[in-house]
Amino acid sequence: MxxxxxxxxxxxxxxxxxxxxxxxxxFMARGVALQIELSVPGMRVAAIANRTLETAKRAYxxxxxxxxxxxxxxxxxxxxxxxxxxxxTEDPMLLCRAQGxxxxxxxxxxxxxxxxxxLEAIAHKKHVVLMNAEVDGTIGPILKTYADxxxxxxxxxxxxxxxxxxxxxxxxxxxxxxxVLCGNIKGLHDPYRNPTTQEGFAxxxxxxxxxxxxxxxxxxxxxxxxxxxxxxxMRVGKRGMFGPTVKPGTPIQEVGSLYPLEAxxxxxxIVDYVVGAMPGPGVYVLGTHDHPKQQHYLNxxxxxxxxxxxxxxxxHLCHFEVPTTVARAVLFADAALTPLGAPLVEVLxxxxxxxxxxxxxxxxxxxxxxxxxENADVARKENLLPIGLAExxxxxxxxxxxxxxxxxxxELPPGRVCDELWREQMRVFFPQYSTQPQESETV
Numbered sequence: 001m002x003x004x005x006x007x008x009x010x011x012x013x014x015x016x017x018x019x020x021x022x023x024x025x026x027f028m029a030r031g032v033a034l035q036i037e038l039s040v041p042g043m044r045v046a047a048i049a050n051r052t053l054e055t056a057k058r059a060y061x062x063x064x065x066x067x068x069x070x071x072x073x074x075x076x077x078x079x080x081x082x083x084x085x086x087x088x089t090e091d092p093m094l095l096c097r098a099q100g101x102x103x104x105x106x107x108x109x110x111x112x113x114x115x116x117x118x119l120e121a122i123a124h125k126k127h128v129v130l131m132n133a134e135v136d137g138t139i140g141p142i143l144k145t146y147a148d149x150x151x152x153x154x155x156x157x158x159x160x161x162x163x164x165x166x167x168x169x170x171x172x173x174x175x176x177x178x179x180v181l182c183g184n185i186k187g188l189h190d191p192y193r194n195p196t197t198q199e200g201f202a203x204x205x206x207x208x209x210x211x212x213x214x215x216x217x218x219x220x221x222x223x224x225x226x227x228x229x230x231x232x233x234m235r236v237g238k239r240g241m242f243g244p245t246v247k248p249g250t251p252i253q254e255v256g257s258l259y260p261l262e263a264x265x266x267x268x269x270i271v272d273y274v275v276g277a278m279p280g281p282g283v284y285v286l287g288t289h290d291h292p293k294q295q296h297y298l299n300x301x302x303x304x305x306x307x308x309x310x311x312x313x314x315x316h317l318c319h320f321e322v323p324t325t326v327a328r329a330v331l332f333a334d335a336a337l338t339p340l341g342a343p344l345v346e347v348l349x350x351x352x353x354x355x356x357x358x359x360x361x362x363x364x365x366x367x368x369x370x371x372x373x374e375n376a377d378v379a380r381k382e383n384l385l386p387i388g389l390a391e392x393x394x395x396x397x398x399x400x401x402x403x404x405x406x407x408x409x410x411e412l413p414p415g416r417v418c419d420e421l422w423r424e425q426m427r428v429f430f431p432q433y434s435t436q437p438q439e440s441e442t443v
Contacts, residue, residue, distance in 0.1 A: 004327045008042030011331075018043040018330050019081060021095035021126075023117050024107035025050035025059040027207050028131060031319030032105060037063035040323045046081050046101055047071075049092035056088040074098050096120035102330050103127040105157075105322065109211060109364075111135050111388050112418040115143070118154070119417070122146045127153040127329040131322065133162060133223040134364060137347050138388025139418060140227060141339040142425035155328075155335035159321030162224045162231075164313050165283045166337040169232055172311050176294065177287035180264040180308070182228050183272045185252060185280040186221060189243060191370040191402075192352060193217045214365030218243075219387060222347040222373040225271035229345035229373075231337045236345055237263040237270040240372045245275040252277045252284050256308040259286075264308070271345065271373075279314035286310055342429035346379045347371040348404050349387040355399040361410070363391045372404070380426075380433040383407050389422060 011017055020036060022029055022045050033045045045063070050056040053070065060068050068086040071077040074097050080087040081100035095101055096117060104121040106114050106128060114135040121128050128147065130136050135143075136156055147154035157163050161184045172179050193216035195202075195209035202209040214220045222241075229235060237260065244258040255274045263270055265288060274284075286308045289295055295306055303309045328334040349361070349369045362368050364387065371387040379386075385393075385405040393410035412419055426433055 004324055004331070007331050008040065008327055011042035016042075018326060019046035019100055019102050020044065020326060021046060021098075021101040021104045022048045022059070022107065023050075023092040023095060023104060023114075024109075025052075025055040026107065026109075027205075028319055029105075029107035030059040030062055032107065032131070032322050033059045033063045035319050036323050037065060043323055043326065045086065047077060047087040047089065047095050047098070049089050049095050051090060053088055053090055060086050060088070092117045093120050096126060097124050101126060103129060103326055105129045105131065105326065106135075107131040109134060111138060111391070112416045115139060115418045115421055118143055119146060119421075122150045122152055122154070125150055125152055127155075129155055129157055129322065129325050129329060131157045131160060133160065133220065133227050134388055135418075136339075137223040137226040137230075137345075138386050139421040139425055140230060141341065141343045141429060142421050144339045145428065153329040153333055153335050154338055155325060156227055156231075156337040157322045158325045158328075158336050159316055159318045160224070161281070161283050161316050162228045163321070163325065163336040164316045165224075165228050165285070166231055168283060168285045168311060168313050169228075172285045172287050176291075177289050177298075177309060177311075178269075179232070179285050179287045180269040181256075181259060181272055181286040182225075182232060182234060182269070182283070183274060183285075184221065184224060184283045185277050186273055186275045187280055188216050189218050189221065189245070189273075189275050191217045191350070194352070194367045195365065210363060210365035212365070217352070217365065217370040219347065219364055219371035221273050222371040225273065226345040226347050226373055227337060227339070229271045230339040230343055232269070232271075233340055233344065234269045234271050235267065235375050236373045237272065239374045239378075241270075241272045243273050243275065246277050248276045248278075250277045252279065252282070252312050253304070253310045255284075256286050256310055261307070264288075279312070281316060282312055282314040283316065284310060284312040343376040343425065345373050346376045346384075347387050348374050348379060349385045349390040351399045351401050351403050351405065354401050355395055357395050357397050359395045361390045361393045361395065364388075369405070376430075380430050383433075385410060386422070389418060392416075
């Protein structure tokens with residue numbers, strides 16, 4: 001952070017701010033705009049794209065920006081950027097194509113739309129910061145191959161729990177301690193929550209009920225931990241993770257014994273979570289150390305006798321920390337969290353209710369499905385359907401409550417880029433399963 005704030009101050013002094021293109025203007029995106037404009041020297045939100053222009057303008061107004069210009073072409077956007085005037089548009093592709101935008105921050109929570117934006121940004125040599133674990137956890141590995149070829153950074157964000165987990169993972173590993181579990185601390189997990197049950201909470205905080213539901217029903221937990229697994233080389237210890245629930249207020253230092261020790265120390269380590277521990281909603285890393293003298297020092301420094309040492313960050317501050325990711329990507333080519341290679345953990349569509357043939361599956365955080373994390377090799381052997389591809393699919397068969405959906409159970413909607421990228425991801429990383437799903441289903 002010291003290096004980052006110094007570098008940003010230098011950019012401010014030189015009059016060369018990092019110019020951010022923000023795609024999305026919802027609750028979290030407005031927070032990002034506010035943070036950059038209010039508190040980050042050396043960075044500015046050059047343009048905001050949103051399907052509703054008035055909401056994009058609202059984001060600027062809440063950030064204290066009174067003067068803005070509507071643009072409908074790349075040329076108009078480039079003129080606004082050159083003049084230092086904030087720009088709003090309905091078309092995110094303008095931000096991806098325009099000269100003068102250094103980085104795209106994608107904050108829509110969509111899958112197919114986010115995939116299209118990310119590909120276009122990468123094609124025009126722009127770094128991409130994803131506040132979108134859903135697209136990252138579905139097709140992040142193949143998007144990373146595009147970013148690598150273009151020489152740009154694709155990264156999840158500091159502030160979201162996965163980014164904070166990865167920061168802590170790197171810190172712990174740098175101490176010489178071997179991370180064996182990366183986890184997040186949750187206050188609730190009920191896979192049967194839906195937008196109706198979560199409407200009151202969502203209204204209280206000005207959020208989308210479906211988004212709130214995706215946290216409550218475990219889908220978001222699964223996506224967050226999947227992308228941490230893909231960025232660290234870890235796996236899940238079992239389908240759905242262990243996810244112990246403890247008495248509210250239980251110190252996080254006491255939860256290590258709730259996981260099977262062999263699952264932690266045999267193999268690459270696991271991603272998981274705990275419900276009810278404190279400090280919530282923080283993150284934690286459990287690690288081991290083999291050196292007796294270092295074990296003595298760790299005990300002296302109040303981390304206990306081992307074999308598991310608990311490190312934690314007591315909070316994650318979401319939009320407050322996103323500018324740090326932007327600066328890391330643009331100034332230092334450093335990703336907060338990005339896939340290492342092949343997908344290691346996937347998030348699978350699971351029936352929240354009894355589903356009937358002929359129904360069309362609704363979106364993430366909806367009434368019909370919730371997500372479960374599973375190791376990717378197992379998911380592919382069983383031809384299971386990633387929940388990131390489930391929305392809009394038509395059911396061929398009845399599926400019982402709590403059953404996992406397979407590609408054989410559904411027909412994919414035509415023409416989606418996310419399906420094309422999924423097939424490419426299979427060809428690159430799982431060629432033995434590269435016919436999942438059949439290409440004819442989306443043509």
